Amino acid sequence: MNAATAVAPNAQSLQDPKVRRARRRRADPLIERRFPLHLEPHMQTIRGLYHQAKTAHWDPEKHIPWAKFDASAYSAEQLRAAALSWSRRAWTEYGGLPETPAILIRFCLEHGGESDPKMFLTVRGSEEAWHTECCWRFADLVGKYSDRPASDHYAGLFNQDFHREAFEPGISVDAYIAVHSAILDGIDLELNRGYLRHATDPVALSMLKRMVQDKERHVAFGWVYLAERAAGWDDAARAEISAEIDQAIEGLLLSGAICAWLAPGGIADDIVAADAITRQAGLGAMSVAEESAVVAQFLGEARDHLARLGVAMADIRDRAAAGDRVAVSG
C-alpha cells in the first residue's frame, strides 16, 4: 500500500488549502485489483484486536440494565439535561456508521492491502451501531431524544463528510488512520473515560464501561497500524500525515465539533449547560474544566507519541483550553 506521494511538499506548504487541493487532484484514481487476495494474518497485533473484539461482543438489549433506571432519583431539570447530553452523544457516535464502511472499502481498494485492518473494521462498525443505539435509547429513557441540535450553525459542524474523505485518493490511508483512529478516536476515548469516571447512574455506568472497552480497541488499532507502517514512510508521507492531523485539529476540535464548549459564538451553549447538569447528576458527562484538562493531556501525549513515529503535530493546547468558558459553564 502506498502513501500518497505524488508530490513531496513540506508540512508547512500542505497547510495551504490550495496546495492540499491541488495535491489531491493529482492523485491517481482508486482501482481495485482483488487478486492476490490476502486473508492470512499479517499485522498480528491487529488480528489479535479483531479476535479480542469478537470475544468481547455484547448486546445492548441484554447487557445494559435498562430496567434499573430510576427517573424519580433525578429532578426534571436533570432529566432534560441528560436527554440533551445523550442526544448529542448519539449524533457524534452516529458518525461512525457512514465512516467505517467507507474506510473499509478504501482499504479494499488499496492494492495488496493486508486483511487484518479490514476484518477489524467490520467489527468496529457493529460496535459503533451499538454505541449509537445505547446513546439514543438512553436519551429517550431519561426524557426524549432530540433528532437535531437547536442551532443550525452547530448542526453544520456535524456534516464532516468523512465518508468522502476516506475515498479521496489524494489522502493516504496512513494519514486517514492517523487523523481518525489515533487522534480523533483518541480524544473521544479520553472524553468517554472521563464521563465514566464521573457517572454514578447504573445504566450510564454500564453503557460507558462497554463503550470505553470498545473504544480502547479502536484507538489501539490506530496506533498499532501507524507503528507498523511508520518504517515505510518518507519525508513526504510524514509531512502529509502531519498536515492532515493539524487540519483536523483546527477544523474539528477547535471548531467545537467534538467539544461543545469550543464552538464559537455560543452556538452550543445549551449543550454546554446541559453537560454541566448531567455531570452533577452523575448521568455521564464532564464539566468544561474537566473536559478541557482531558483534551489538553491527550494532545500532549499524542504529540509525544507522534514524535516517536517521526511526525510533527502543532502544539495547540493553549487554544484548546477552556479559558473564560470555565467560569461561565464549568
Place this chain on the structure above:
Amino acid sequence: MSAVLSHSLLDESESRFPLDLNIRIPKIRDLYRQATAKQWDPVKAVPWDELHPEQYSDEQRYAARLYWSRRAWGEYGAISESPALQIRFCQQHHAPDMRFFFTLRTQEESRHAEVCYLVAEKLGGYIDAPVQSAFQGSVATHGVRKMALDLDMPLEATIASLVCAAEEIAFDVFGHLIKITTNPAAKRALQLIMRDEVRHCAFGWAYMEERVKQLTPGQLAGVEQAVVNMIEKVELNGYHSAWLGPDTPATRAETEADRITYEAGLGATVESDEKPVFIKSIKRIRKQMQAWGFTLKQFTHPKIEGAF
C-alpha cells in the same frame, strides 16, 4: 473497479440532521437485534479437531483447499463492496433500522470469509488467487459497490437484485450443501454461514415489502431489469457456481476441483446435483417477486436444458 461514477453518492455532501434513530421497519430492527444476539466466532464455533485433513488424499485436500478459498473470495466481495450500501443508507436517510442492521451484516461477511479461509488453511493452505487467471473475471466482483454509489441506480433495484435474487440463490445452495457435506467441521462451517444468510435474505424482502407499494411502474420495471441483469450477467456467469461460468479450461479446472471436494464430502457440489436446486431457486424467486407486480422472464443457459 474504480470508485468514481458520473453521478456518484460521493459527490453529495453530508447532511446529518434530522437524525432519526427510531424504529421505522420493525422487521428489520428485529433482524438487527437477532444478529446482535447470535454472534459467533469462526475460531471457536467450528469443531476443528473433527476436520481430520489426514484422512483425505493429497488430491482431495488440494481440491477442497481450492473450493474453500474460492468461497472465501466470494464472501470477501461482501466486505469489499456491500458496505457501500451502508453509506447510501446513511447519506440518503433511509430507515435507521437498515443502517443498524447493515453494520452487523458486514461483520458477518467478515466471519464468513474468515471461516472459509480457516477451512482452506487447515486443509493445507489457503490459495490467494484463482489458479487460472481467466477465472478471475467470474469471481472478482458482483458490481454492488458501483450500483450502491450510483445515484442513477435506485436503491430498490440494488437490494432486489443483490439480496432477493443473488443471496436467495446462494441460500438455497447452502441448504443443499449442508445436506450432502459429510465432514463435521466443513458441515458446521456451512451451517453457521447459512444461519446468518437467513437474516440477510429476510432483510431484502422486508425492505422491498415496505418500498414496492410506493414504486411507479417505471421504477418497478427498473427493479425487474436489475434482477434480470444479476441473474444473467453474474449468477449465470459462474459467480457462485463454477460450472455456470463460460466453458474454458479455467472453468473446467474449477468444476473438477468441486467434483473431487464433493466426493470427499468436504463441502462442494456438482453440476448434476446443483442444477435442480438452482432452477428451483429461480422459480421460487420468480414466484415471490410476483407479489411485487411483475413476472421474471424465462432464462436460458448452455448447461441447462430448456428455459427455466
